[in-house]
Amino acid sequence: MGHILVLVVAAWALLIQQQAAIAEEQHDELRPITLPGCPDKCGDISIPFPFGMIPGCFREGFDITCNHSFQPPRAFLAYREGSPIQATTFSFFSVNKTSGNYSLVDKANGPIPPVELIDISVAESDARAYGPVAFVCNTNATGGILMDTYTSMEFLVDSPEGPFLVSPVRNVLVGVGVEVQPSVSKFNTTGDRDDPLTSCSSTLNGDLQLASNGSCTGRGCCQASLPGTRPLTGVTVSMPPKTLVNNLWVTNPCSFAMVVQNSWYNFSTADLYGDTSNRFPRGVPYVIDFAIRNASCPAKGQQPPPGYACVSGNSSCADVTNGYICKCLEHYEGNPYIPNGCQGVIGGFFVMAALLFVILLRKEKKKMREFYEKNGGPLLEKANMIKIFKKEDLKEILKTRNLIGAGNFGEVYKVLLDNKLVAVKKPKTGKVEHNEQFANEVIIQSQVIHKNIVRLIGCCLEVDIPMLVYEFVTNGNLEDILHNNNAVPLNMDVRLSIASQSADGLAYMHSRTSNKILHGDVKPANILLDDNFMPKISDFGISRLIARDKEHAEYVIGDLSYMDPVYKETGLLTEKSDVYSFGVVILELISRKRSTYYNGNNILVSNFLEAHKEEKQLIELFDNEIADTSNLELLYSLAKIAVECLNLDVDQRPSMMDVAHRLLLLNRLRNL
Template identity: 60%
Template sequence: MVVEKSWYNFSTPDLYGDRTLPGRFPRGVPVVLDFAIVEGVACPAKGQRPPPDYACVSNNSYCVNATVGQSGYALSYVCNCSEHYQGNPYIVNGCQDIDECKFPDLYYCASNGICKNRLGGYDCPCKPGTKGDGKLGHCAEKFPLVAKAIVGTTGCIFVIVVLSFIFLLRKEKKKTREFYERNGGPTLEKAKLIKLFKKEELMPIITKKSNLIGKGGFGEVYKGNLGNEIVAVKKTNSGSLLENEQFANEVIIQSQVIHRNIVRLIGCCLEVDSPLLVYEFLSNGSLHDILHSNGKKPLNLDIRLSIAAESAEGLAYMHSKTNTKILHGDVKPGNILLDDKFVAKISDFGISRLIVRDKQHTRKVIGDMSYVDPVYLQTGLLTEKSDVYSFGVVLLELISRKKASDDNSLVTAFLEAHRRGERATELFEDEIAVAEDLEILQNLARIAVECLNLDVDQRPAMTDIAHRLLIMNKSRNS
């Protein structure tokens, strides 16, 4: 029996040969055959053409020079399969690729690696989230625990911020819609008579302090640009305006009032707590500013008479020439605005009420107390004659350039002069109290006194006042 020399250890029973060894090794014994191709040739050199009977015919095989036993052949060779291939190199396609991934004990791949077989070898890339060389057992996490904690925390904060932003945005939209509906938006939408501005269009104007041009008990007024037009945006005090249908009706009334002596309402914004009203901007400000500001400008009688006539014309139009009678309720110099040519325009009749049926009684007194009709104070009944009284006080301010006060000292002075049958020459401002104009000033004072009559039935109508002032103005300019 032939066995491998290095494997075999002699034992006495082995002397009996084939009777002993098959019993000890029923599956056989290892045998090593030392052989080579002995044709007196060696492996061909690199680039040299192999001989015709070259034995290494399989792909992925190579030749190794060898010397076999005592054969006497100096030159011989054997064929082996290339690394990562196994099989018989002496037959065509005898050397086949080894699937290294099936033999992890022989071909190492780290536990954090992914074994991938390929022709002529294998790869062991690290699993996602790790980096290194899996064959060398170096697959470490790309992000250490601290980095993961930081990224996780940052991610959570980001998600919370985004969710909070979405929540606040939805809440703001809901709030905006509630304001819009509460301020009568649906009614104004149906009317289609006025432009409804978005909050985003007007906020840049009213949030800039330098745009503030006026402030009073009713609210604040800001100057700004909307497109190519300069406008005045009124931000009313919270709760000072009517709500819902009442406010919508008031805006509809204002939008229908188109007259050269009434400030034009351009639009409004209903998406805020208290609506914003957008009016045309008048560059010369109010009559109050012209009459009583620190740097008083000269104001001749012609301009004063024109302002009086135009203001009366605006009020007369509101009282009798609109589809629905409109009462102002707060006639005063501060609500008479002047454009660049000193054309007078009535403003701020937003606090007037829609007069229908018996709705003339107001819940509370509106307007500046220095100009309010005493009868209105007693009865709470606002009529067109209430505006007539207030206009009478404005006329006295125009010709005297003195402020009306709560104690009615200006009104009292003129009424006392009229009662005594005296001329009120000393009450007129010196700038206009020239001899040739005293008759016109007396006529103006007389109209004012008629307006101030405590018997409302004796007060003239605004149409009558406007007509008389218009005649005076025309005769003055003729």
């Protein structure tokens, strides 16, 4: 009987849903999206205010050109001097077949078209547009053509901060090729390449069978997140010419790279073969954030200023980067930028809907309980050191406004929880291996209390992949501090202190806990810094228990630019693997050069090991900011420790305890 009741309720619910959809569609036809008398369509694209196509129908900077020479017509951000553009630079190169080195022969600028829109979402305060694709192609065995792309969102000459920014959260850098290392840098109007904001690397080492469809982890396809530390008013995608090996230009002549909407591109091994320079003739979709710039929301009770954009009576204002956006209030939909634009959502058949809600709620609670038990909840209940958060506790945290970072592992949110700033890590996809092992790992990490290790506060188990709650560290990570364009000055004392205290944290994990903890992914991005530049080690232990998919679990986990070659070859993680990675971190601290992995070789490590044979050459690799006479002896000592950590003979590497002790002595001598 109960089963029949559920079927009846489900049938009624479907009927309600269909009727509500019809009513909502009719309502949408009457709901305005732009000002009275203004056109709201360009071909198949809706044009909501503040966008518009004729004078008086748009806010300044939001004007659209509807090009009727296409069928159907296409919408573009209005093109004039200083408006959003997408340009290309072609370079012809020649390759020395013996050495593999290349040289640029000629250079020419491509067309500078306006930005073509795909769609606009007022509710999400973003738009999608077609972006250009960079490529490098070999036209013969000794030469080829290279195209870099430039995308600028700087709208007005007199107001460089226009309404548009390239979204750092909803876009990623993707590179595809047999051997490719694309990078993204800040848009430069001169056409010169700035230091990269992010990059990725893909290599197959001559074995094309290593690539597999749907996998973008560095084997034929690579992916990197865009930095979210500052506004992106434009980006440049650069492609260095690849090395020619065994005449691969015949079957694999092209590689390409793009800034593209996250999850839009699905890698296919077919993209490694043939001429792919015109793989995307209109470009690829990427996401643009828009806002009312150079202004802010009025304070509570304050009269809105002239030109205030949130004019609907049922709208609210939210501050964002260099401006604000308008939203409809909860239970309202529509356009908050026009009068009466936000209207109530249609409802009906409340009794049946409530009954359906109760059924779904019971199913959801059952599902949450299954997740809780699968993720080791009963075992964790017995541990007093760890706090178990309910899914409801974290529901309001997982909002776009709280997102502070995203990467291959997942997303990170910053929020005030129980009157403490915390970082909540939400894995993207995957599964938890061995619930008891996961629970034990959580218990072990919750008991790790050290000033140089980020503390695990709690977790949420009522979801498929557990969310982890950590203490929040205020000053970002060491990678951003060292290498971003807005990197801050770091004197010798600060760098030595960062190295010494980071080593102490790792040594504590290896030797001073009841259960030895191996990190497995030591790198500057996983060394967080507080306001006083005191380092805290993060992202260790649990990440290895959460496999994104079966294929991912078969490979060693970590960043190739910092990975111990022995660990890469054997897949066996030891404390000496962390020692090797920490040696690379020391090199970055004293050189302020980014560790990069290319063609099976770590460039920074190779340069230091070669120069270490003759100390006179070492000084050329030190950061000029600290390479003065008073620091040279200390820099040579740090380089020596790093070189010992990088020894390919694992048994000859020092322990992390030894490294920490030596760095502590250097720090004390420095302060005498």
